[in-house]
Each structure stands twice: as structure tokens, then as C-alpha cells.
Amino acid sequence: MATQPLVDPELLAAKKSWKEYFAAKLGFRNHWYVACFSREIAEGEVLARKIMGEGILLRRINGKVHAIRDRCIHRGVKLSDKVECHNAETITCWYHGFTFRWEDGLVTAIVGAPESSAVGTKRIKTYPVEEAKGLVFVFVGDADFAAPPLRHECPPSFLDDAVVVEGDCRVVKSNWRLGPEGGIDEIHRYLHREAPLLLNTKSSLPLGHKAVRGQFEMVEDEDGPKGLIDHFKAEKMYFDAQLDEKTVVRGVNFGAEGRRAVYASVWLPACLKVEGFPGPGLTLFEWYVPIDETSHRCFMTIGSACATDEEADLFRQAYKARWKPLAVDGFLQQDIMARESAQGFYGNDRAWLEECLVEDDFMLIEWRKLRARHCHGIQTLDHLL
Ligand code: FES
Ligand SMILES: [Fe+2]
Known part of the structure; x- marks a missing residue:
């Protein structure tokens, strides 16, 4: 599906020495970004953030913060519009009940279609997370790009x-x-x-x-x-x-x-x-x-x-x-x-x-x-x- 470019290609051509910077209106991918302060996300809590236009949902489970895409893989609603975590490990989409495991994004159940082949096979995107000095960092990038330390x-x-x-x-x-x-x-x-x-x-x-x-x-x-x-x-x-x-x-x-x-x-x-x-x-x-x-x-x-x-x-x-x-x-x-x-x-x-x-x-x-x-x-x- 073709999309409109963010920056006019003709203007882009005029900038040679820092063209990529000019184009990076929404930001550069494949980096660690600060999502929030550690104090903003207590045990069991869920926090929604947008980084470079991408909706990201965070939850602290047993002390560790996990991050997943804030968009259901089924029909695209935002999970953060109505957060439903029925147990410690998963989040269930409020629309048809796709249930995702925070740790690896796997669909572990679908309330509306329990016998679907998507259970145990499909995944929602997950993001690497690190916490340091009271800040929560999320690596926003491509699946095939290894996050640097x-x-x-x-x-x-x-x-x-x-x-x-x-x-x-x-x-x-x-x-x-x-x-x-x-x-x-x-x-x-x-x-x-x-x-x-x-x-x-x-x-x-x-x-x-x-x-x-x-x-x-x-x-x-x-x-x-x-x-x-x-x-x-x-x-x-x-x-x-x-x-x-x-x-x-x-x-x-x-x-x-x-x-x-x-x-x-x-x-x-x-x-x-x-x-x-x-x-x-x-x-x-x-x-x-x-x-x-x-x-x-x-x-x-x-x-x-x-x-x-x-x-x-x-x-x-x-x-x-x-x-x-x-x-x-x-x-x-x-x-x-x-x-x-x-x-x-x-x-x-x-x-x-x-x-x-x-x-x-x-x-x-x-x-x-x-x-x-x-x-x-x-x-x-x-x-x-
Ligand atoms: S849109 Fe999430 S389960 Fe259907
Ligand atoms: Fe200043």
C-alpha cells in the first residue's frame, strides 16, 4: 500500500549533507528511547505511550517492564482504549478477546473464537525494554535489527x-x-x-x-x-x-x-x-x-x-x-x-x-x-x- 511521503521528495533532493536528518521528521528508527520514568509504572500497572507515531503499551510484571504494540493484530483497535488484563501475564483485547502474552506477544487465547488456529501461532509486536537510573528505555525498531547495548x-x-x-x-x-x-x-x-x-x-x-x-x-x-x-x-x-x-x-x-x-x-x-x-x-x-x-x-x-x-x-x-x-x-x-x-x-x-x-x-x-x-x-x- 503506497503512502504519502512525510517530506516532499523535491525538497529532500536539495539537502545533500544531512538529507536523512531532514527526512527524519518522525524520528530515527532502531534506537533506545526513553518511554517514561520508572516511578510512573508501578507493579501490575499499564501505561500507554506514543513514540515516533507508534502506539506502545507498557506493563510492569514481577518488577520487569514489558512493552507491546498498542494495536490489536485482529482488527486494529487500540488495546489502551479499554485495558483488560485478566491475569498477570496477558492482556485481552476488549473487542473480540484476542489475548496476548506480554513477554513474547503470543496469542494464548481468543475469547470470541477459542479454537482458532491463531491461538499459539500469531503474535503482536514486542519491544526490548531496559530500565536504568529511574528511566524506562524502549528499543523502537525493526525485528531484524539487533538492539545495541x-x-x-x-x-x-x-x-x-x-x-x-x-x-x-x-x-x-x-x-x-x-x-x-x-x-x-x-x-x-x-x-x-x-x-x-x-x-x-x-x-x-x-x-x-x-x-x-x-x-x-x-x-x-x-x-x-x-x-x-x-x-x-x-x-x-x-x-x-x-x-x-x-x-x-x-x-x-x-x-x-x-x-x-x-x-x-x-x-x-x-x-x-x-x-x-x-x-x-x-x-x-x-x-x-x-x-x-x-x-x-x-x-x-x-x-x-x-x-x-x-x-x-x-x-x-x-x-x-x-x-x-x-x-x-x-x-x-x-x-x-x-x-x-x-x-x-x-x-x-x-x-x-x-x-x-x-x-x-x-x-x-x-x-x-x-x-x-x-x-x-x-x-x-x-x-x-
Ligand atoms: S480487534 Fe482485537 S480482538 Fe478483534
Ligand atoms: Fe538553553
Whole structure:
């Protein structure tokens, strides 16, 4: 069955160096994506999620999370429209009673047709699931594509034993690609000039800078995570903006007293890592998971290396009282606002050809090229049939 292409083939032909990225409006297949926080799915509970347009249903059984396609193989209804789990191991479709085993998707019974040959032979799609650091990861891909180890798709240090992770999630009304791009965008510090987090942490933030071209680092080892590191080397920093010879905006500047060093990097499939943010010794890991062409889930997580349980408890308290309001609901919300506003433009495919990037936007292009080079498959409407 032929389907409409997601991106106009003529426009696609105009983009050579990151064509696959341009085409991946719905996301890249064959990757581990964050589906939810572990705390969102208690024993026996069922949770529905959409990733790259695919409906996925999760259930925790004896501590382990299982995932199946949220679409009955019989006549296509969504199992999540009326969840019926009559025992611990299976889910029964509410329409004609096809009953699927969570572990392997096998049809173990059909209430409406108990003697059917589909019993014991047909299966619903299942997805590999891994849980780490309080997040549930689902591998969304092809049956014949072997899932890589999860550590290949988490930024360095995220899985370190001592790292404790706290965080929150928002549904953002923009295409997923605006997530990592907003993070690695070298010249967007201006957006954050009034964030209360800066005063709270005594952090200086220039309004702009002149970047050293080619100061980035690509990490593309076969046996590990792939990403782009911004060493943020600047020839000049600008703390004052002048118009008509008058200072009209001033950046937060604590001079020699202030903190300035944060190191940003982006990692496949789509995760931003910022070391030293939102405070000393902390690291932001922000995961962008496509829901569909016009929305994504943004998991804003902060990691802290804790040597003892007491340290871990203190970090959890600090997350609730300080980092959540100032960083997650404050600073990072500014990025979300920018993404949702830019979606009005980038929602039109032509915008990716007509944007007016400047020399200092080179990180965006490097990220697009890196992402395109490591394409294991592009999600298309055919995958949703
Ligand atoms: S549609 Fe699910 S059993 Fe028929
Ligand atoms: Fe930002």
C-alpha cells in the first residue's frame, strides 16, 4: 500500500549533507528511547505511550517492564482504549478477546473464537525494554535489527554507578529536532539572560560571543555513544548589547567571582548533556523523544555523583526545593518556549531550506550531519500502517 511521503521528495533532493536528518521528521528508527520514568509504572500497572507515531503499551510484571504494540493484530483497535488484563501475564483485547502474552506477544487465547488456529501461532509486536537510573528505555525498531547495548545510546557518565538521577517530563509542541538543536545552539544564551537560576548560582552568562570555528569534537567510536561536544571556546564574550551607542541589555556578570564553565554535548539518538548545569557538580541530561511530527516528550533529568545514601538524599531534597523550580520549571522552560514558537516556522518543510543561519550556527550543522551519518532507519508513515 503506497503512502504519502512525510517530506516532499523535491525538497529532500536539495539537502545533500544531512538529507536523512531532514527526512527524519518522525524520528530515527532502531534506537533506545526513553518511554517514561520508572516511578510512573508501578507493579501490575499499564501505561500507554506514543513514540515516533507508534502506539506502545507498557506493563510492569514481577518488577520487569514489558512493552507491546498498542494495536490489536485482529482488527486494529487500540488495546489502551479499554485495558483488560485478566491475569498477570496477558492482556485481552476488549473487542473480540484476542489475548496476548506480554513477554513474547503470543496469542494464548481468543475469547470470541477459542479454537482458532491463531491461538499459539500469531503474535503482536514486542519491544526490548531496559530500565536504568529511574528511566524506562524502549528499543523502537525493526525485528531484524539487533538492539545495541543501552550504554551505546546514553551519554558518557549517565550510567556511572555513583550517579543519582532526578527529573521531570513535559510534552512539548514542537518537532523533536528542535530539542537537541536548541541545546547545542551556540548563540542562544541571550534567551536565558533573565533566568533567576543565574543569580541563585552566581553564574555569569554572556549575551553573545564570537566562537572559535572548528572548536567542537566528534565522538564516533564504533563501540560506544556517538556525539558532538561543544568545548565552547570563544574569542570574545559580549556582556552588553548596545543600540544607538546606549547599553540596552546587560548580561549577568559576576566577573572573576562568577561561575561560567558549562560544557554542552549532544548524543545519539537525541540527548543533550550539560556538565556543570544547573549547579557545580551536577549534570543535565535532557532526552528528546518524538511523539509525532509536531510534538515530543522532553525528559529533563539531572545527575549527581553521590558517594553515600545520605548524599543521595540531600541531592533529592535539593532537586525538589532548588533545581526543579529554578532549572526545570525556569531556565529549561525558556528553551521549551523557544522550541514551541519556532515550530510555527519549522513545521513547514521549506523552512529547513530557507532558515537564515549565521557563521556562529556551525554547531547546528555539525549535529545535523552527525545525526544523518549514523542513520539506522527513518521512521515513515509505512511503519505506522
Ligand atoms: S480487534 Fe482485537 S480482538 Fe478483534
Ligand atoms: Fe538553553
